[in-house]
Amino acid sequence: MKIGNIMISQEELEKGVSRLAEEVNRDYKGKEVIVLGILKGCFVFMADLIKKLNSDVSVYFMEVSSYFDGTVSTGKIKIKKDIDVDIKGKDVLIVEDIIDSGNTLTQLKEILAEREPASIKICTLLSKPSRRQVELEAEYTGFVIEDKFIIGYGLDCGERFRQLPYIAEVEFVDE
Numbered sequence: 001m002k003i004g005n006i007m008i009s010q011e012e013l014e015k016g017v018s019r020l021a022e023e024v025n026r027d028y029k030g031k032e033v034i035v036l037g038i039l040k041g042c043f044v045f046m047a048d049l050i051k052k053l054n055s056d057v058s059v060y061f062m063e064v065s066s067y068f069d070g071t072v073s074t075g076k077i078k079i080k081k082d083i084d085v086d087i088k089g090k091d092v093l094i095v096e097d098i099i100d101s102g103n104t105l106t107q108l109k110e111i112l113a114e115r116e117p118a119s120i121k122i123c124t125l126l127s128k129p130s131r132r133q134v135e136l137e138a139e140y141t142g143f144v145i146e147d148k149f150i151i152g153y154g155l156d157c158g159e160r161f162r163q164l165p166y167i168a169e170v171e172f173v174d175e
């Protein structure tokens, strides 16, 4: 497995993140916002994003994974790390690296909605709409991409390549 074509350069990422931050700043002007990152993929994007936010920001993280029944994905998620703050009446902004099938965030939104926040919105760096299994659109989307497996800027393939400052396709080669 190796780094393939660069799909989104460092400069393009920077512009995309700035545009997302402008949209978020416009909508959350003067508000207190709980910025909730979904680990691990979000961490590089979220670090860059929050530096550009000018509302009253508090940062939290959750970690979720697909629940496997034997070796088959049930499509159900498991919370591996939860938040220890009461979000009732608060405005929550979920920060995610990529929306693929949409299963993870659809279920996470349902779980969080039971805690009665004032609002829940999603800010995703990337979206692959052609892969959706459930209807889900983020309020803020950085880049819409085609159905390719990608790495870098926090996204991994088998835990590798998260450190790349750009987004690239992964190339599967015989080793």
Ligand code: IMP
Pocket: 041, 096, 097, 098, 099, 100, 101, 102, 103, 104, 105, 148, 149, 150, 151, 155, 156, 157
């Ligand atoms: P889904 O929307 O529930 O299918 O899952 C989205 C999650 O799958 C993301 O948060 C990523 O962790 C992972 N994922 C989906 N597509 C890619 C990709 O192209 N590269 C790396 N991770 C991906």
Ligand code: MG
Pocket: 038, 039, 040, 041, 042, 097, 098
């Ligand atoms: Mg993820």
